[in-house]
Amino acid sequence: MDLKHLEDFVSLCDTRSFSRSAIARNVTQSAFSRRIQALELWLGTSLIDRSTFPTSLTHEGRLFRETAEEVLNMLQDARADMQARRQLSRRTISFAALHTLALSVFPEWLKDIERSLGPLKTDVLADNSHNCIESLVEGKSDFLLTFHHDAVPLSIDPERFPFIVLGEDRLLAASRCEDGKPLFALDGETSLLAYGPNSFLGRLSAYAARVSNVQLTTSHVNDNAVAEILKAMVLAGHGVAWLPESLIRRDLASGHLCDLGADxxxxxxxxxxxxxxxxxxxxxxxxxxxxxxxxxx
Known part of the structure; x- marks a missing residue:
């Protein structure tokens, strides 16, 4: 059964004339008649009462007309929806960005881009480093916004995936401030609020501690590597965490957080x-x- 057979049948229901439907469907009357017969053969029942004039539907034909119209409408709606999605996809610029960059850098950066290009349709996947890289490599995202440090290299082909440097940030040890002084110091008695060890920020903060000869006692691990959660823990006075400066610059300026260095x-x-x-x-x-x-x- 071909889709055009359903369209032929619905046309015949409307015109009640083989000749008029054949003209409307741009086929010869004999070809149109064969296509209606093929549909009846596929269904195993007669749809058209050919003994009457004008042409009328059998009982089965009247029942099947509703089904045929519903199927065609559903297919047309689905096709229109797919085409609309495709056009939207072509117009939409998709970004994959680390949580911190999606929150603290992307909004203002996008403003600068739109000053040059005008308003853009965008979508943003805010996720961890692994999922963001995967989104770029698998073609789900047009761009990837991420941090980079030579101590934690990205394992993607630089020829297939070129990059530009948008700016610079610092990963620094931060503590809650009270009366202008840090609540914690960088010593062995201080509780470390850590990222998952395999995350980008987890690996880089471990590197920062190592090169600064800092040894802390881990008291909390945030496995999903969302810096915003560790920031909230630091503000609540639970310990020290390495946080991107772009994420906490207002807290540093207001005196809610102290920069302990080791950045x-x-x-x-x-x-x-x-x-x-x-x-x-x-x-x-x-x-x-x-x-x-x-x-x-």
């Missing part, structure tokens, strides 16, 4: 896939290349 600098990078060459993607890439480097102040 490392890291780049903010935007990667793209060389395979994704839509005009809108290229325009965002070119506009990003013209922006001055981000400053945390």
């Amino acid at each position: 490392v600098r890291m780049q903010i990078r935007m990667y793209r896939s060389a395979d994704r060459t839509r005009q809108s993607v290229n325009q965002v890439w070119e506009a990003a290349n013209t922006l001055p480097a981000m400053r945390l102040s």
Whole structure:
């Protein structure tokens, strides 16, 4: 059974004339008649009472008309929905970004891009490093916003996935402040609020502690590597955590948090896939290349 057989049948229901439906369907009357017969053969019953004039439907034909119209309407709606989604997908710029960058960097950076290009349709996957890289590599996202440090290299092909440096950030040890002084010091008695050991920020904060000769006692591990959760723990006075400066700069300025040092600098990078060459993607890439480097102040 072909979809056109259903369309033929619905046309015949409307015109009650083989000749008029054949003209409307742009086929000969004999070909149109064969297609109706093929539908009846497939269903195993007669749909048309050919003994009457004008042509009328059998009881089975009247029952099947509702089904045929419903199937065609559903298919047309589904096709229109898929086409609309495809057009929206073509217009939408998709980003995968680390949670911290999606919250503290992306909104203002996007403003700068839109000053150059005008309003954009965007969607953002805010996730951990592994899932964001996977989204870029598998073609689900046009761009990846991530931190970079040589101590924690990204294992992706630089030719397939070129990058530009958008700016710089610091990962620093932070403590809650009370009366202008840190509640904790960087010593062995202090509780460390840690990221999962396999996350980017977990590996980089371990590197920062190591190069600064800092040894703390881990009291809490945030396995999903969301820096915002550790920030809330630090503000509540549970211990010390290494946090991106871009995330806590207002808390540092207001005196709610203290910078304990033991910091490392890291780049903010935007990667793209060389395979994704839509005009809108290229325009965002070119506009990003013209922006001055981000400053945390």
